[in-house]
Amino acid sequence: MQVNDNRSGWGKAYLTGAFVLAGTSVITGRLLGQHLGTFTIQAGSLGIMLAVLLPLYGGRIIRAVSGMSRDQWAGILLQAFFGMFAFRCFLLYGLPLTSAGEAGVLLGTTPAITALLARLVLKEPLYQGAVRGILCTVAGLALIQGGGGSLSWSHAAGNLLVLGAAASEALFNLLAKNRQSLDAIRNKELHPMVQTFLVSAAAFLFSLLPAIAERPVQELAACGFREWMALVWYGLVVTAVSYALFYRGVKRCDPYVTAAFSGVAPLTSMLVAVWLLQEQLGWKQWLGGGFIMLGISLIGSRAQGKLSVIAKV
Template identity: 50%
Template sequence: MDRLNGKLYLICAFSLAGTSVISARFVTGKLGTFTITAVSLFFALVFLVPLCGKQLVQYIRLMSFRNFLFLSLQALCGIFLFRMFLLSGLYYTSAGEAGILTGATPAITALLAMIVLREPVSGRKLAGILCTVGGILIIQGVLTPGNGLSLEHIGGNMLVLCAAACESAFNTLSRISAVKAAADLKGLSNPIAQTAIVSAIALILCLIPAPFEHPLKELSGIGLTEWTALLWYGVFVTALAFICWYSGIKRCGAFTAAAFSGMMPFTSMLLSTVVLGESADYQQWLGGFLVIVGMILIGTEVLMPRLRYLRIQKTKERNR
């Protein structure tokens, strides 16, 4: 039951995270990258701090330097670098295409687990990685002679892929941190406090380059739609999504989280069509299909051991 709850939390987390591409589209080009991130993080903290209260103080007191280091790395990869690459990439590519490209996260996470954690790779997992890579190449137009994609468009897609890589690094770091924190924090686990700390660290990082974007002048020129997008980015994409994420990752492994991270491209593709009215050509749909197939292959690889375990248990019960 606890694992099922963890999976539900992960579905909610990545579904909310998938709306980041859409909400960012409303402010990209009107505000600087770090201004967008800083303002959204401010809204997130305004929402989070009253919810934490004394629990946040207690969590900070029990937190070791190692816990703080892991949370700082998560803030760097999962918020600062992820949004820097994603928002920069949206200058040159469509929201729908960016959403599809975030589907590379499961494959990149699998590669990190294989290279960094030295986990074994099965044929199904390898096929999933290859499908994802092939899908990305098709979306990029590399396999189509005479394609009309400009270098700027390809560069934008590469920036989105860098964002996906940062998300994968964040996934891996969060799982390692969840295991370490169980011992260091004497069993205390508070997803809201974790989210508040990570958001505060990321906000501090953003405040360093943000002044160079003339934020006060730019913020004074935006309207209600842009402010609503920033509020959504802060409360839903950051606060609620990260609360669900930390609630889920302590119950599930990194590969399970990687499988459910495919909810990001699903949500982005759907909303880019419905909300932004964007359309994709056959090449993008084919590439997106391969990315989704890769996600499914990696995801089913995660579920296979559990299915085998259930079959063994049923067989034992019948033999009794």
């Protein structure tokens, strides 16, 4: 029992670190989006990460690739598409239309979406805490979306795009957890950094062709030191370190714990946006964010005790 407690404790620590770093993606994306195209940001940051990781883990990567099955490759491609490519497309297209702080709050819907998908896709039991958390999330969204009478159509579209990013992240969480469980059963688990490399390489290929249409060479040549440091941060920290910690954590925790801890990312985004970008959020946004954070806590309450089951497998 103690071993399982330690395993879960380390899993929560890994997830906390992963989502704190992931939360900085909103600020980094806002900065880079002022100078570079969406696909150039993806291809550039991932290219930097791949160039650094390949010499360090080349041997492990070659050995892992040689023994991978077809369904493992399918899992890698799906994680790359939803967890990196689609998530960043939605987020980077949505950020210019809404505030970074509000985007951070909206990403807090990820746990509620994850909980719903865990029930629908993985047939996980839906507990009272999860139901209440989902309802709190819906209430928070209603407050944020109605946060001002002057809300424009473009602002609403930006919020919807950010919600698309949250849905993509939720799908990624479930895909990664399901893939980890299957690989553990078959004793074919990938090293976290190898898995991060392969998922990133697939996402890099997804973004490479669209990036060419954005004239990336000219855009990158015009970047200053700050923009290059942001690309390095996006590639090495937000992607490499964050995803490696996530893969370590997700195999030690169930989907509801993972969903709850994913709320650390939007909280980080919101606080950093207010602190660094000096953005101002209205009382409805703060209250809506409070409802979403309460929802995150309720969704994660499964890990704190046994609650009655609303729906069973």
